[in-house]
Every structure is written in structure tokens, then in C-alpha cells.
Amino acid sequence: MLELAILGLLKERAMHGYQLKKRLADTLGSFWQVSYGSLYPTLKRLQAQSAVEMVFPREDVGRRKNVYRVTAKGEEMFAELLERVGQEAAEDNGFSVRLAFFRYLKPETRIRLLERRRTFLEGRGSTLKESLREYRERIDGYTLSLMKHELDATESDIRWLEDLIKSEQRQVERPLRRSRAARIAQRERA
Numbered sequence: 001m002l003e004l005a006i007l008g009l010l011k012e013r014a015m016h017g018y019q020l021k022k023r024l025a026d027t028l029g030s031f032w033q034v035s036y037g038s039l040y041p042t043l044k045r046l047q048a049q050s051a052v053e054m055v056f057p058r059e060d061v062g063r064r065k066n067v068y069r070v071t072a073k074g075e076e077m078f079a080e081l082l083e084r085v086g087q088e089a090a091e092d093n094g095f096s097v098r099l100a101f102f103r104y105l106k107p108e109t110r111i112r113l114l115e116r117r118r119t120f121l122e123g124r125g126s127t128l129k130e131s132l133r134e135y136r137e138r139i140d141g142y143t144l145s146l147m148k149h150e151l152d153a154t155e156s157d158i159r160w161l162e163d164l165i166k167s168e169q170r171q172v173e174r175p176l177r178r179s180r181a182a183r184i185a186q187r188e189r190a
Contacts, residue, residue, distance in 0.1 A: 001088070001097050002034065002042045007051060007070055007078035008101040014055055014069035017043065031096040043068060051077045079104070089113055090120035111168045118161040125154045 009015065009023050017039060024034045046052040051074035055067050070078065082101055088094040095117045102110050128151040136144065 001032075001093055002038060003046060003051075004078065004081040005032075005034075005097050005100070006039075006042060006046065007074050007081070008097075008104075010052060010068055010070040011075065011078055011104075014067050016065040016067045018065075020068070027100050028096060032093050046074065049073070049077070083109055090116045095120075107168050107172045111165060111172070114161050114165045114168065118158055118165070121154050121158050121161070125151060125158065128154060 005024055005028060006020065009020060009027070015023065017036070020043075021034060021036065021039055024032075024039075028034075043052060047054070047068075050071055052068045053071050055069050056064060078101075082098060082104060089098060090113075095113070098105075098113060102113075105113070128147060132144070132147055132151065135147075139147075
């Protein structure tokens with residue numbers, strides 16, 4: 001996941017490690033904490049794979065900073081990682097990272113990822129409901145409240161995903177309607 005996040009941010013603009021860590025925290029901080037101990041080894045690995053390269057800005061006076069930018073190979077790697085629709089794409093961190101870069105995906109792929117996430121959360125919701133039924137009488141009020149809160153949050157996320165899916169489906173249907181209308185208008189003129 002860190003590779004995907006780094007490549008996605010470097011796709012937007014070249015950055016040095018500190019800027020990259022700050023952008024990761026700003027973009028994904030509520031979902032995921034990244035340390036320099038994981039950031040720099042990942043950058044080094046991506047550099048060894050020719051997915052990122054270092055550039056040295058001319059205006060840099062004084063201590064030189066290692067500025068990284070994504071390469072053409074890194075762009076391909078980013079697209080491949082982003083479009084993966086496996087189980088990790090539905091899990092919390094995997095989904096959040098992908099959502100941050102949804103603008104780079106086709107609407108059909110976004111719909112698939114949103115539906116996969118919804119299915120994942122529906123499973124989580126079912127498990128929570130079952131646990132609430134099973135343990136309701138045997139757990140204290142605080143734990144019960146925490147479980148209910150988690151269920152409420154999960155159900156809220158499902159509703160949010162359903163809204164996103166409907167919005168994406170409208171985007172996919174809009175060009176289809178226009179092309180149908182154009183064909184009908186063309187037949188009427190003929």
C-alpha cells in the first residue's frame with residue numbers, strides 16, 4: 001500500500017522525503033501513519049525498480065535535498081497497483097489509499113472497487129450484528145455501546161458507498177444516453 005500512496009503523490013508532483021511524509025499524513029493520516037523508517041526504504045526499493053528517480057532542483061542552495069519524482073515505469077506500476085481489485089482493495093487501508101486516487105480510474109473500475117468495499121462492509125456488519133445478538137447479555141454496557149457504535153459507523157459507510165456507486169453509475173449512463181439520443185436524432189433526419 002505504501003508503494004501505491006508514494007507513487008500516487010509523486011505522480012502529482014516531485015517531492016523530497018519530508019514533503020512526501022507530510023502529504024501522506026495530510027491525505028491518509030486518519031487511516032494510516034507512515035514513519036521515516038518505512039518511507040525511505042520504500043523509496044529506495046522503488047528507485048531500484050526504476051519507478052522513481054531523484055532529481056536535484058537548480059534553485060536548491062545549501063544542503064541538497066533528495067527530491068523524488070515518478071518515472072514512466074512508476075506511472076505504469078501506479079496504474080497496475082491502483083486497479084487491483086483483490087481482497088486488500090476492500091479492506092480499510094487498501095480502500096482508503098485507492099479512494100485518495102480514484103480520479104485516475106475509469107468510472108467502471110471505481111464502481112467495481114466501491115461495490116467490493118460495500119460487500120466487505122456488509123460482511124463486517126453481519127458479523128457485528130451476530131456478535132451483538134450472541135453476547136448482548138454477557139457483556140458490560142460500555143463494550144455493548146462500543147459494538148453498537150461500530151455497527152452504526154459500518155452502516156453509515158455502506159450508505160455513503162451506495163451514494164457514491166449511484167453517482168458513478170450516473171456518470172457511466174450519461175454518455176450512453178447522449179449517444180442513444182444522437183442516433184435517434186440522426187434516424188429522424190434521414
